[in-house]
Amino acid sequence: MRRFFSKDPENGPIVLRNYPDISVTVRQSAQAKRMSLRISSLDGRITLTAPPYARRSEIEGFVHEKQDWIAKHHATLGALETVNYGTALPIEGSLRRVAPHTGARVQLDETHLYVSQKRNAPAAQAQAYLKTLARDRLATASDHYAAKLGRPYTRLTLRDTRSRWGSCSSDGALMYSWRLVMAPPDVLRYVAAHEVAHLQEMNHSPAFWNVVTSLFGSYKAQRQWLHTHGASLHHFQFSD
Numbered sequence: 001m002r003r004f005f006s007k008d009p010e011n012g013p014i015v016l017r018n019y020p021d022i023s024v025t026v027r028q029s030a031q032a033k034r035m036s037l038r039i040s041s042l043d044g045r046i047t048l049t050a051p052p053y054a055r056r057s058e059i060e061g062f063v064h065e066k067q068d069w070i071a072k073h074h075a076t077l078g079a080l081e082t083v084n085y086g087t088a089l090p091i092e093g094s095l096r097r098v099a100p101h102t103g104a105r106v107q108l109d110e111t112h113l114y115v116s117q118k119r120n121a122p123a124a125q126a127q128a129y130l131k132t133l134a135r136d137r138l139a140t141a142s143d144h145y146a147a148k149l150g151r152p153y154t155r156l157t158l159r160d161t162r163s164r165w166g167s168c169s170s171d172g173a174l175m176y177s178w179r180l181v182m183a184p185p186d187v188l189r190y191v192a193a194h195e196v197a198h199l200q201e202m203n204h205s206p207a208f209w210n211v212v213t214s215l216f217g218s219y220k221a222q223r224q225w226l227h228t229h230g231a232s233l234h235h236f237q238f239s240d
């Protein structure tokens with residue numbers, strides 16, 4: 001939740017003069033020798049780290065001097081967007097507009113994700129729908145590749161992980177980020193094939209990649225997609 005009034009305004013976020021929708025979080029650190037700016041590629045959050053002795057006026061001056069640069073990079077990376085009516089949400093690789101309807105249940109078609117106007121909270125409804133869809137798609141793909149490999153997995157769990165899209169434990173438990181359901185379907189299937197391949201090879205050796213290829217085929221494009229666009233799946237915020 002963004003706080004508009006900090007208890008200590010001296011350390012509160014700095015709103016850019018020419019871009020009032022962008023604010024910079026200030027952090028003073030004993031380790032910092034000079035001021036530095038960081039824009040998170042995951043969610044677009046901007047943090048300025050300053051030495052402990054830096055005065056507020058110096059910090060503000062630094063931020064305002066850099067505001068065009070900040071705005072440019074912020075726009076490229078994209079700020080967090082809270083899901084609401086009108087949000088264009090990628091679902092299985094194509095954009096659907098979130099809209100209210102009179103029905104009681106969430107409904108997906110080619111162009112829209114309809115959420116019930118009776119229940120409000122469009123973000124929570126959309127998130128619950130996506131998680132269910134993700135479980136369905138990831139279980140189907142994992143079952144398929146596990147059968148092809150001839151090795152069963154023990155369980156499948158979904159999380160909202162930032163650092164990884166999936167994992168496979170030594171006892172055969174698969175974990176996936178439910179946000180994969182927003183990516184194109186072949187990307188989701190590649191991640192499932194990758195994690196299932198770890199049931200046989202618990203490493204990233206050439207032998208492991210051979211298993212991935214035997215299960216999925218060429219995976220270069222899907223890996224590249226995750227590298228280039230993966231962070232954009234964290235652009236959407238569903239609750240808070």
Ligand SMILES: [Zn+2]
Pocket residue numbers: 194198203204
């Ligand atoms: Zn791996």
